[in-house]
Amino acid sequence: MIERLRTFIADSRRLVVLTGAGCSTESGIPDYRSPGGAWTRHKPILYSSFVRSAEVRRFYWARSFRGWPRFASARPNDAHRALAELESRGALHQLITQNVDDLHQEAGSRAVVQLHGRNRVVVCLDCQSEFSREEIQERLAAINAEWLANAPWHVLRADEAEFAPDGDASLPASAVEGFRVPECARCGGVLKPAVVFFGESVPKEKVTYAMERVDEADALLVAGSSLTVWSGFRFVKRAAERAIPIAIVNIGPTRGDELAAIKLEANVCHALPTLLGADP
Numbered sequence: 001m002i003e004r005l006r007t008f009i010a011d012s013r014r015l016v017v018l019t020g021a022g023c024s025t026e027s028g029i030p031d032y033r034s035p036g037g038a039w040t041r042h043k044p045i046l047y048s049s050f051v052r053s054a055e056v057r058r059f060y061w062a063r064s065f066r067g068w069p070r071f072a073s074a075r076p077n078d079a080h081r082a083l084a085e086l087e088s089r090g091a092l093h094q095l096i097t098q099n100v101d102d103l104h105q106e107a108g109s110r111a112v113v114q115l116h117g118r119n120r121v122v123v124c125l126d127c128q129s130e131f132s133r134e135e136i137q138e139r140l141a142a143i144n145a146e147w148l149a150n151a152p153w154h155v156l157r158a159d160e161a162e163f164a165p166d167g168d169a170s171l172p173a174s175a176v177e178g179f180r181v182p183e184c185a186r187c188g189g190v191l192k193p194a195v196v197f198f199g200e201s202v203p204k205e206k207v208t209y210a211m212e213r214v215d216e217a218d219a220l221l222v223a224g225s226s227l228t229v230w231s232g233f234r235f236v237k238r239a240a241e242r243a244i245p246i247a248i249v250n251i252g253p254t255r256g257d258e259l260a261a262i263k264l265e266a267n268v269c270h271a272l273p274t275l276l277g278a279d280p
Contacts, residue, residue, distance in 0.1 A: 005262050006275050008247050009086075012219035014093040017083060018235055019268075020225025022250055024099055026077040026269040028070065031224075047200035050192065051125070054181075057190065062179040063171050064193070065140045068133065071119065076107035079223065082272040084108035094213035098225060098232050100195045113210050115202050115231055117195035126189025136191065139182045147178050202231050214238050222248040224268040227255035236260075249275075 009015065021031030049056045076084075084107040086092045095112045097104055100119040104112050122131045141148065184191055196202055211234075214220065220239040227233040236256040239246050247262040248254055249271050257263050264271060 001262065001264050002271075002275070005247055005249070005264055008219060008245065008262055009091075009221065009275055012091065012217075014216055014218045015086070015091060015221060016094045016096065016214050016217040016219070016235075016239075017086075017092060017221045017223055018225060018232060019079075019083070019095065019097045019099060019104070019223045020227075020232060020250075021099060022224025022226075023079045023097070023268055024074070024077070024101055024103055025224075026079065026267070027074040027101070027103055029074050029099075029101055029103075044198050047197035050197060051190070058179055058181050059171075059173070059176050061140065061181045062176045065137065065144070065179075066171060068137050071101070072134070072137075074101060074103060076103045077269050079269040079272045080104055080107035080109070082276045083223075086276050087111055093217055094210070096210045096213070096235060098229075113206055113213075115196070115206055115210065117193070119193050119195050121194040122191050123194045124184035124187060124189045125192055127184060127187040129184060129186045130194065131185070131191070133193065136182065139185075143180045143182060147180070150178075151175060196231075207231075207234075210235065211238060214244070215242065217244055220244055220246045222246070222250065222254065222256060222260075223272060224250055225254065226250065226252065 021029070025031055045056060045060045050060060080103050083092065083095060083104065087095070087109055092109075092111065095104060095109050096115060097112060098115050100114065100116050102114075102118055102120055120133045122133055122136045123129070124131075182191060183189065214235050215238070217239070220236065222232075222236060225232050227236060233255050236246060236259055240259040246256065246260045247264070248256060248260045249264045249266055249268050251265060251267055254263075
């Protein structure tokens, strides 16, 4: 199977790669869907709830404030570096990722479209101004100095078991009391991470652009995604409809297994450097 997949990649001249959370787990960012993943421990906040309720936003930002240092410390792993190397060789036509961590770009990839946005950017829902997440973290710390002084140490401790792919970390409701949320520094509007929340749609222009790249492809490789959600699976379905060969590298079953010519059960962080002939 390894040799078949190596040949699959080597023979492609317009390879499109779709990555998911499994590509970043070795960097310390867990996935949602695998056994024991973040989804099994706490459900993410829905977009409609975030927009509608100031209390939900307070709860979200308190959790994000706790989880951000761990998220921000994540660095690219061998899977990210292997894909960046593939692009540098001119063999990767487009990288489509469902991840919001920017680790592909940090590894050197440039032909990247991030379907679900970037967690390192915060946007105002009213005036559309953008701010760095680091800046918002500093503002959160400044306006919550009293909250921080009174919070029990275990509430703020980084705990991997409670950490989610978007930097969200669980907090008991009682710990959120008194936490303050900053407004947009330019218009006083509502701030939200520039990521697609559950229940929110992927921007149409991103879908269109990514779909056009799939249409141009001569092969599609799925790396580290269960393809459970439509935002990723739609590209596998499109490739199958266009008779574009599909290969999947993932631990556990995926929604696209029946459409794939090759399925390799493996950790992408270990498999990709081997498949691409890169040194792990």
